[in-house]
Structures are given as structure tokens and as C-alpha cells.
Amino acid sequence: MTKGATIKRLPVALAGLAMMAASAATAETVAPDSVPIEDMELKVSLTGAPGDATTGRETFADRKKGNCLACHANEDLKDQLFHGEVGPELNGVADRWSEEQLRAIVVNSKAVFGDQSIMPGFYTMNVGVNVAEKHQGQTILSAQDVEDVVAYLMTLKEN
Known part of the structure; x- marks a missing residue:
């Protein structure tokens, strides 16, 4: 040239x-302290980028990240052990909740269901009491992790 x-x-x-x-x-x-949850919905993507359902499925099942199976049963992940029974079963969750509602629930379930919910907020700084010092000031999931998990949840429809 x-x-x-x-x-x-x-x-x-x-x-x-x-x-x-x-x-x-x-x-x-x-930012976690600027998330606009209104009327049980979070209408805007946290990142401006679409979530990846495959990555979200991995995060959902990862016991060191989302650890969603600790509380929720999910037929799509039947190959994984120890599905919890504390939270609702997530089969068909995309038929019951909109993407905006699922995003709000994952970000901060207490803002949706109230303080009585035992589900943690995965993208909030208000994570409760007795947080290990090394985890203080951090969210459980990143903004993109949340978008990925929501993309995965949107694939869980009734057959």
C-alpha cells in the first residue's frame, strides 16, 4: 500500500x-444507586446492550454468582443438583412476568415485593446486614450479569 x-x-x-x-x-x-424501578418495572437496560441468554444460564446456575438454584427449581437445569424450594419454580417465568418486571426483580426484589422477600437484590448496594467485609460496597452481580440472567429468564416459557 x-x-x-x-x-x-x-x-x-x-x-x-x-x-x-x-x-x-x-x-x-x-449505577446501582441510580436504578429507576417504578411500578414493579425497570424499563431501561442497565448497560444499553442486550443480554446473552447462554451466559445468563451459566450465571443463573453458578453457585458463586447468581446461585439462583439455591432457591428456585428450574426444569431447564434439571442436570444440576439441589434445586431449592424457597422461591417460586421458574418454569414458564417468561409467560408470567415481562422483561421489565424480571429485570426489576433481579436487580432489587425488595423494591418489587417488599422487605419481607428473602430474595437478595443482585444489583443494589442495599444487600442487608452482616455482609462480609470483603463484599461490602459491591453488588452481587454486575449490570451485564443482570442483563444476561434476564435474557435467560425470558427463554423460560411454558411448552
Whole structure:
């Protein structure tokens, strides 16, 4: 490639970089203390990016992350051991709740169901008492983890 051809392509490359930077700036993550849950719904994505259902399924089953199976039975993950019975069964959950409602529930179930809910808020700083020092000031899941779990939950429909 000649020097002239490289110089002619430079504006195109710079324009591409500017577009990527602009889209990254508009897709900022909503901070845990700024999540707008209203009427049992969280209408906006926390990241501005769609969730990945496959990754969400992994997070849902991961005992060190979501640990959702500790409380919820889920036929889709029947190969996993020890499904809990404390929370409702999640088979067909996408038929019972909207994406916006599921996002609000995962982010902060107490904002949806009230303080009597034993489900933790996975993307809130208000996680309760007796939090281990190394976990203080942190959310249980990242904003993208939440979006991934919600994308996965949206695949759980009745057959």
C-alpha cells in the first residue's frame, strides 16, 4: 500500500473510531444507586446492550454468582443438583412476568415485593446486614450479569 492510499483511508478509520466512542458513551452502565424501578418495572437496560441468554444460564446456575438454584427449581437445569424450594419454580417465568418486571426483580426484589422477600437484590448496594467485609460496597452481580440472567429468564416459557 502506498503512503497516499494510507493517508486517504485515515479519515475513514478516524470516523469509525469516533462512532465507536459515541456508541460506548451512550451505552453507559446505570449505577446501582441510580436504578429507576417504578411500578414493579425497570424499563431501561442497565448497560444499553442486550443480554446473552447462554451466559445468563451459566450465571443463573453458578453457585458463586447468581446461585439462583439455591432457591428456585428450574426444569431447564434439571442436570444440576439441589434445586431449592424457597422461591417460586421458574418454569414458564417468561409467560408470567415481562422483561421489565424480571429485570426489576433481579436487580432489587425488595423494591418489587417488599422487605419481607428473602430474595437478595443482585444489583443494589442495599444487600442487608452482616455482609462480609470483603463484599461490602459491591453488588452481587454486575449490570451485564443482570442483563444476561434476564435474557435467560425470558427463554423460560411454558411448552
